[in-house]
Amino acid sequence: MTTSEMNLPASLHYVSFPSLHDTPLTIAARMRVPQHEGKLPAVVLLHGSAGPSAREGGYADMLNMAGFATLEPDQWAARGIVGGAEGRPKSVTETLPDLYGARAFLAKHPKIDADRIGVAGFSFGGVAAMLAACHAHNDKFLPGGAFRAIMPTYPSTWLFNRVPGFEFGDLVDAPVMLVTGALDQYDNDAQVSAKLVEGLRPADRKKVCIEVMADAHHGFDMPGVDVEVNDPFGNQGKGGSVIMRHNPEATAKAHLLTAAFFASTMRPR
Numbered sequence: 001m002t003t004s005e006m007n008l009p010a011s012l013h014y015v016s017f018p019s020l021h022d023t024p025l026t027i028a029a030r031m032r033v034p035q036h037e038g039k040l041p042a043v044v045l046l047h048g049s050a051g052p053s054a055r056e057g058g059y060a061d062m063l064n065m066a067g068f069a070t071l072e073p074d075q076w077a078a079r080g081i082v083g084g085a086e087g088r089p090k091s092v093t094e095t096l097p098d099l100y101g102a103r104a105f106l107a108k109h110p111k112i113d114a115d116r117i118g119v120a121g122f123s124f125g126g127v128a129a130m131l132a133a134c135h136a137h138n139d140k141f142l143p144g145g146a147f148r149a150i151m152p153t154y155p156s157t158w159l160f161n162r163v164p165g166f167e168f169g170d171l172v173d174a175p176v177m178l179v180t181g182a183l184d185q186y187d188n189d190a191q192v193s194a195k196l197v198e199g200l201r202p203a204d205r206k207k208v209c210i211e212v213m214a215d216a217h218h219g220f221d222m223p224g225v226d227v228e229v230n231d232p233f234g235n236q237g238k239g240g241s242v243i244m245r246h247n248p249e250a251t252a253k254a255h256l257l258t259a260a261f262f263a264s265t266m267r268p269r
Contacts, residue, residue, distance in 0.1 A: 010034040010064040015071075017105035020097035020141055025078040027098055032060055033069045033111050041116035041148075041266045042069040042109075044102045046125025048219075049088045049231075051076045055122060055222045062255040066263055069112055073102050092127045093137070093165070099128055100141035116266045118149040120258060123218065126155030127166070130178075133207075135170045146172035149265035151258060153179040154218050156186040157193050158236045168196065171204045175265045178208055179254060181216030185242040186234050211257055219244035221251040 010032035018024035034040060043063050045056040052074050060070040075098045081088065089095055099119065107114035121129035129152040131137040138146055157180055160168040178197070182190040189195075193210045200208070219225050225246045234242040 009061065010069070015105070017101050019078070019101040020104065024101070025098065027073050027075060027078050027101060029071050029073040029102065030060075031069065031071050032064050034064050034067055036067055039113040040067065040069045040111055041118070041262070042071060042106045042112045043262055044099065044106070044117070044119045044147075045070055045072045046099065046119065046121035046128055047072070047075065048123030048125055051082070053222055054224075055219075058221065058223065058251065058255060059120060059258055062259045063262065066259040068259075068262060068266075069106075069109075071102055071106060073098060088124060091165070092124060092131065095124075095128055096131060096137060096141065099132060103142070103147065113268070115269065116148050118151070118262050118266055119147045120151040120153065120262075121155065122153045122221070123155065126152035127159070130155050130160060130168055131166075133171050133174065133176050134168060135172055136167065138172050146174045149175050149177075149262055151177045151179065151261060153221070153254070154181055154184050154186070156233055157196055158187045158189065159233070160196055161199060163237070169200055169204055171200075171207050174207070175261075176208045177211060177257070177261045179211045179213065179257070181213045181218060181220050181247075181250070183216055183243075184218045186218055186231070186236075188236055211254075213247070213250040213254065216247050216250040217243045217245040220247040221254050222246055223251075 013031045015031045016026050016028045056072045063070050106112045106117050119129050133150045159166040178193045180193050197208050225244050228241045232239040
């Protein structure tokens with residue numbers, strides 16, 4: 001155990017769980033459990049195309065300090081893939097059984113309140129979180145239920161309700177906080193989330209709040225990152241170069257917003 005792990009605001013566990021595929025995958029994950037009495041709320045943290053990173057740990061730290069258990073699955077290891085634009089699954093939907101397997105694992109855990117399980121996803125994982133907010137996808141795995149609260153973060157928002165397979169609407173009964181970066185070159189439009197929400201039915205529109213991070217590129221919350229990548233989904237599907245750059249101020253704001261969002265939406269009923 002490293003010094004940083006010893007200083008975590010929660011006990012650290014390395015766990016695994018089965019996905020909900022017809023032939024289940026065994027998904028490894030880091031789980032952190034605050035030392036609190038009683039059953040705890042929990043948040044699944046879904047990594048992006050590059051795979052697990054320090055980004056998820058930063059959100060886990062903030063959530064743990066707020067009294068939430070966290071689960072950080074490694075979805076790529078079970079598939080033997082390395083991540084990146086060329087090394088990720090061909091579709092996001094094929095990873096949804098991972099997400100709902102994670103929820104099933106948490107719901108059975110003796111320290112977790114099965115009624116208070118949320119999800120936050122980043123980039124590729126953010127797309128999965130967006131889909132999990134829709135009855136069309138959620139009800140295949142969790143009929144009659146839903147994640148308690150959902151936070152997609154820079155999920156290539158331009159895709160939704162424009163590209164087949166990325167329909168966003170008929171939302172489950174759960175609040176959604178959609179976080180984007182004003183300079184994100186997947187979207188190339190600081191107003192992309194506002195336009196998406198404006199096009200929803202009124203009942204769905206009420207469930208979604210928006211946070212746009214100023215001076216923030218894709219991956220603004222990934223410590224130390226400052227790279228350009230080529231991705232066919234970049235620049236609203238035109239492909240080409242996309243900047244990923246850490247912004248410490250936006251990261252700190254996002255961490256605080258995350259803790260506040262889940263704390264306000266996942267109170268005991």
